[in-house]
Amino acid sequence: MAPRPNLSDIARAIGVSSATVSNALSGKGRVSAQLSRQIAEKARELGYVPSLAGRALSTGRSHVLGLVLADIGHPLFPQFAQAIEQAATKAGYGVLIGDSRGDVKTQTAAIDQLIERGADGIILVPRHGTRIAEINCPVAVIDTPSTPGNTVSADHWQGGRLIGAHLRNLGHTHLAIIGLHQDSNVQADRIGGIRTGFGREGSVRTLWIDALEADAGPGCELGLAELVREGYTAFAAVSDIHALRAVSELQRSGLSVPAHVTVTGFDDLHWARSISPALTTVRMNMETIARLAVADLLLQIEPDRTTPPEDETAPPQAVPMELIVRSSSASPHGNLIPSQDNNNNSDPDTLPSREGTNNA
Amino acid sequence: MAPRPNLSDIARAIGVSSATVSNALSGKGRVSAQLSRQIAEKARELGYVPSLAGRALSTGRSHVLGLVLADIGHPLFPQFAQAIEQAATKAGYGVLIGDSRGDVKTQTAAIDQLIERGADGIILVPRHGTRIAEINCPVAVIDTPSTPGNTVSADHWQGGRLIGAHLRNLGHTHLAIIGLHQDSNVQADRIGGIRTGFGREGSVRTLWIDALEADAGPGCELGLAELVREGYTAFAAVSDIHALRAVSELQRSGLSVPAHVTVTGFDDLHWARSISPALTTVRMNMETIARLAVADLLLQIEPDRTTPPEDETAPPQAVPMELIVRSSSASPHGNLIPSQDNNNNSDPDTLPSREGTNNA
DNA sequence: TTAATCTGATTAAGCGCTTAACCAACCTTG
């Protein structure tokens, strides 16, 4: 493991000062084209790699961004991480990850850690009501447009509208929305959007998983079959995860998706297309979000940076989501099982008999 | 954004030299207990945070580890990232992520990037046949025990044995294994293990998705129903993803899992427990793997580090996997209740860890 | 009493890079 050559090694090898080498390689000072080429050549020959530590110390910039998520274990993380890493790399920045393991307190600690490590800026993806307190460092927050302090994010409300309108257009009139808990801005926006898109006709209600589980324990049944009996034909979950749970529960109850009941999700998680039925969902444009977040951060960090070619004078804070219609959503009057008697009859016998895999 | 105080600020405030402050805070040189306390006090008061850049430059250690994966977008990434981040943080290290987006060439570039950024070591999770070429930096490779250069990893072969034995014990005699492509050491080990665990009785064949898709296009049917007609009752996929695809295809064909046919996966991805039927699979002990990988790296980086309390003289290179029996696997004859024959088979691997299935 | 030791601090150098300031030579231009 040979000690890596540094600026002075190159300088000595050529017979110039190290400042000249620095200037030549960074193209800043005044160096003759001739010498410049010679230096570049020598640098390559020696396998020179600039020490970021030295540069960081001298310039006060580490060229590292911190990425903090509420929970790295979340299946949405890969999308974030990949998009951010890409955008950051393109801008010449590295990405340091921080994890708060779902704990809000740990989040502050995680952020501090990243700052100590010298991150030039932080990209924060908070979860339910994190106080983005005084962070002594440029921050870009990716949450939802309705959150104060939000920098850029998917337009969750609009995404909700897409889902709501989609369900309405399919002909559904009774919609149950499945959320996790009430103190999430993202979920609130999504739900608001769904209600808006669905319109005021018919019946809409919202289920909170947290509340249900508080009573019946984690992983409990959500009682969806009961709702179906009451006439609900569509379930819109605020996350593919909950949608998956809903599909499973409904299928266990002997109901078919989408023949009997429609289920939609949110986020287009990796597997959403692979499950059966493939999930109708809505997807954020993560690349754009990441790009904008990084751009915003860079603007805070180095205000005099040359604006990128795509000079959007008014960078959108809310990036539109995209509806992805797959096979978990259909018209309530069932194409597959036409004889579905949906006369709001509350008789449980009208449900297909259980034929599931649920018994022990 | 006030400029953060540094060592000399503290030193000046108290009236000592900055070297003394450094010594006091790091507990290294000789400083009187009295002064030491006073310095610590002042440091806290001023909100002193050491500059990692300065320290890095001076010590030659950045206290940052690079994490390189073949594809950050992979759903297994969160598990890796979380475990590694945790282990690294515990050891006082940060984690810088690198992504090669599936491309082998990019991987080298990604690694170089991390090294330039000053990573003290690299944790590499390669994919199929990456040459871990001469990396001029401590590396820990997490792949599979049979890969030369592997540092630590799950014991994929043993995990395969668990699955194979499980299926055999359930009474299956015709097993089809679903792999992606042949040039993956991990998959090869898993498949080898499955075959070993399943034993030599009956019929075992392997399907390669890549080969099938080369003919019929991506996302094509795998022809599983046809195999069922030929008498195959169990499908063991080398990844939960493929298992999910198999379940979907089988269900589309009107076959019920596990009543008609058994499907198992690998990796226990986030959603494996949520789908219907919940997937029988095998899980790596990511915490242990991450801990060992980081420990190995630290040993290379700072050989004189005090060995951690759990002084395992021979750190296992292969961390056992754990079988997680859920409802996607059952006996081929029995419809719903697998007659779990725990005959005194001397193989300890056959003891599954039962997981409470949340039934109605 | 004088030399050896120990204690608690200071000095100074250096990690690798950047950058303002300086300088020598060479080229304009009125």
Next chain:
DNA sequence: CAAGGTTGGTTAAGCGCTTAATCAGATTAA
């Protein structure tokens, strides 16, 4: 042809921290 520009470099300081070398004074040993 002298004053002013330009060109192509050099010098030196400094970023914040660590650490070996040093040193003054107190303590102990001989």
